Amino acid sequence: MKKDAVDRLTPMGVMVLALLREGDMHPYEMVRLMRARHDDRLLTITNGTLYHTVSRLHRAGLIDELGIDREGNRPERTTYSLTDAGRDAVVTWVRRELPRVDRPADFRIALAEAHNLERPEVVDLLRARRGALVDDHARHRDGLVRAREKNVPEQVLVEIERQEALLKAELRWLDSLLNRLEAQSLPWGPTAFQNSDRYRAQRKAAQQ
Amino acid sequence: MKKDAVDRLTPMGVMVLALLREGDMHPYEMVRLMRARHDDRLLTITNGTLYHTVSRLHRAGLIDELGIDREGNRPERTTYSLTDAGRDAVVTWVRRELPRVDRPADFRIALAEAHNLERPEVVDLLRARRGALVDDHARHRDGLVRAREKNVPEQVLVEIERQEALLKAELRWLDSLLNRLEAQSLPWGPTAFQNSDRYRAQRKAAQQ
DNA sequence: GGGCGTATAGTCCACATGGACTAATTGAGG
């Protein structure tokens, strides 16, 4: 059972695919867009990783090379576009990562790209996450209880107590998000996103 | 200005150094101890990374090779011990990472190893962190405000709202921890930790 | 007592990361 392309997707890979859903792009434009959108809150943006990632996605057949063009004596720009497999890969990855409670870093990416899925599916996935969070919380609680019974020094448990506090906060946030999603008070979905004039304007500004 | 050993420390490197503060050990015993203590909550424990990390620490002069011994026809075991530089490196690293609000993963390690520092210093470092968290929170808030002014679609802001919720929760947790530390209601410090019979017992069980 | 799974202790390698580097071009200041 060979690991398929989606399993090998790194956070940067997902971001690249997600960007290409907005239109064909060359790598440098991706960097500018990500910087403009402060995506460096979610992952570290470095040339090395980006260009390497793009070439991996290409080898995996998730993106196509549209053509190399150059202006004057500037370095060449290779423009890429999504393949069908690439378009699927993003949503498959988000479907897998959105309910997971390990890998907090990946979840942030998945959440940021969750607008690529339709509302009902996101609601389902987040409900699954809610369940996982509750389980995790239960495990934490009796992990703490048993640790105290065994006289594990309290200083070691401090990190676990923090984790529990954050977990509770996430549960509260998640419930409020689910409410807004189900009440339709929050616009959602790929089309709503693509139609946002803000994003169209930002992309135009990022091209020259 | 060459990057020194502390800058190159990875989370796994810090864990290894911290373990060696409890006594000399061979790598495999480290794995067992970390597994027994559920340190895989903090980082992924794999043989490849561990052994590579140990040899890096050795090259950097942070640990010494005590000797290779073997029993019967079993694989050899190389036992390591901390050098003075290595002992310093842990606390230097914790001092640097404890106040930082970027790199959440590193912070969890730093917090888990903060008992290697004395109480007053930890209080200072966590106060600094508190300040950084407050700043971060302020930046988040007006980042959100300006994004809404610019009509950035609400679905994109969901991740930022989550981050803000977690940040508030961390602030509350941190305040309660600081209280307990200052009220001396929480035992603290390297000696308190080393004297814990729970930990001595666990180490003994991990040896054979 | 023969086989089979797991524990012991570690090596090896493919791939991912991120910092350093290149090289031309535009813009802004004195």
Next chain:
DNA sequence: CCTCAATTAGTCCATGTGGACTATACGCCC
């Protein structure tokens, strides 16, 4: 009008990561 900094677009390489693999020994079940 000349220079210096920043921008544009991308390459290269040292280091780090984690999964796969090796090989012996012990336990235990039938």
